[in-house]
Amino acid sequence: MGSISFKIEKKMEGLGRAGVLTTPHGTIQTPAFVTVGTKATVKALTPEMVRDLGAQVVLANTYHLYLEPGDEIVRDAGGFGKFMNWSGPTMTDSGGFQVFSLGVAFGSKMGKLSKVGDVVVGEEIDAEDKAGKLAKIDEDGVTFKSYKDGSEHRFTPERSMEIQHNLGADIIFAFDECTSPAAPYEYQKEAMDRTHRWAKRSLDAHNLLGSPGLPRKQALFGVVQGGRHRDLREESARTLGAMDFDGYGIGGSFDKDDMDAAVGWVNAILPEDKPRHLLGIGEPVDLFGAVENGCDLFDCVAPTRTGRNGAVHTHDGRVNLLNARFVRDFTPIDPECDCYTCKNYTRAYLAHLFRSDEMLAATLASIHNLRFLVRLVNQMREAILGGTFETLKTNFLTRYYKK
């Protein structure tokens, strides 16, 4: 192996831990919030802004970069980090989630947990036969239509590895099938078994694509699935945990109420010395749950996506800057926040920018929301190191959710 290394610095009671993940492009102090740069850009931000708000790592989406500009252009540019001028650690996802969510939910609003519920599963079904169904799964892979132009494409574990090698991130993910939390047990098991076979094929393809005998340049994470079922989650963690992955992703096919338990089942089994990434989580309460249940990394588009719509985090909960009461409010979004936006701009100015459809609104709100979550996860890390995690959690959640 050798492309990354992971060292646990401190364990708290239960599963939570603080560590350091070393990559070819620098270290990540964990737990860490991973910033999403879907198309090799964190929307509305320069890489300097991303760095200055404390982000340690950027995750790009394989599905999007494969479709545009194409993974070979990104390869020729020197990988997506160089392409976008981000010199720090990088990740790409497997493409699976978008194939199953965007491939199916073409044209409709995206929402992680609900959207995967409509995926076409089981036997080969022609995508066009069902209104809006644009993906079909077989044992070998997935055929899907582009969300952009309807053109047909195919991902297999081998193709995902090839694309992710071209994209060149430090950490990449095995190709997995994302199921709906609403899918029946039998299908969850069938999909999980297929994900395990795809995981093995991803690993083999990854090793073939690398330089045999030399340390890997990219680290590969397997993705644990199994829905909300304890036996499946545990089986998935055992099966993948026995394979030679550098770390693990945990797929989010469960209802939010089941998340903490499902993550706990998995992390009690996964090898302790390898990093764990919970995919697609960004709500403060979920971050606390994931950290205390042993996750090290989390990514989510929510802070930038909701920020672009004017919704911003404060220690007293989320507010929307388009609300009339902010038009003459000459205080920062959150007086306790240390971000660039809060140090330099008022709610009144942001309200003006949002009402005027000025692009700077998206930039300033995204900086604030990302900084808020990055800092919150940093605080969790400090609290683990200092033995004060429960106090931080109680104080933060009580105030944020007014419970």
Added chain:
Amino acid sequence: MGSISFKIEKKMEGLGRAGVLTTPHGTIQTPAFVTVGTKATVKALTPEMVRDLGAQVVLANTYHLYLEPGDEIVRDAGGFGKFMNWSGPTMTDSGGFQVFSLGVAFGSKMGKLSKVGDVVVGEEIDAEDKAGKLAKIDEDGVTFKSYKDGSEHRFTPERSMEIQHNLGADIIFAFDECTSPAAPYEYQKEAMDRTHRWAKRSLDAHNLLGSPGLPRKQALFGVVQGGRHRDLREESARTLGAMDFDGYGIGGSFDKDDMDAAVGWVNAILPEDKPRHLLGIGEPVDLFGAVENGCDLFDCVAPTRTGRNGAVHTHDGRVNLLNARFVRDFTPIDPECDCYTCKNYTRAYLAHLFRSDEMLAATLASIHNLRFLVRLVNQMREAILGGTFETLKTNFLTRYYKK
């Protein structure tokens, strides 16, 4: 007096000069390209980006800030510079140009010289009576409908001064009537005479609004009009030149081919020791013409507006980044450019951002275009100081326009 001072450092043969304009918020080395921040934001840029690309001064539009968020909110925020976190010199225009262009051309694309041609002039005509005509002029002022919601508003010289005092820029402009270059001579004269009466009223209102007996906090520029007619332009320069303005704007009601001549007629008459701002000019060839004919300042939205559409300046002319040939071009926009964009990003990356509708595209292209023009005008200044203006002009224009 007292709020600004202007010192000429070097005169070239003819009317051109290099100088230093000192304002309460810092000095401006002239000639200087003025960056437009219409709604108290230079679109898609932070103030730090504006400063880092070498911009010395930001001009906001009175019309837009009056409508949104309203000049009293900007006043309560400490003026538009503080509101937007720009600590350098600031200007606001009189609101006249937008009243006459946006007020009339509601819903259509804006183009400076052509659009003012449709203005409703002369007798009071109800705006609603004529399709799309939304402004009416009388001796006292202009009644117009908001481009946003159709609500009715009225600007007079006194109201423009009151609003501009609320907006709080270092340099403000007298309220003027903007005519079409196509308007007949008789109307140009009538409008010019009215602009002169409005100039006197602006000056009186400005003095009343200030603190009597104390130095002015804001400098007031009169605006020379008169279309493309030499006798009118000269009369306007003489009339306004005799008034106690701190500097002069030159309104752009002439065809591009007439610009150099018209500017020359005016600047041969205006007091030499006061700064001159040619309103709304941003094409390289026009900047050369304006500088050699004695203008010190110029503003234009073109670099940011065209940049947002993918059109960028290079020393070899303008190119559009959406062109297919840039998709695999891993060189910067202009290898001779020293801007943030050219130092860190390739044409291929920008092509990807534009094709993906990513906001960062607008940011990076705007930085480049503004830096290109700011640097070009800085080079003109250096060339005036060094006696090499003609060489710079010939070399640049030959290559840029491939003539």
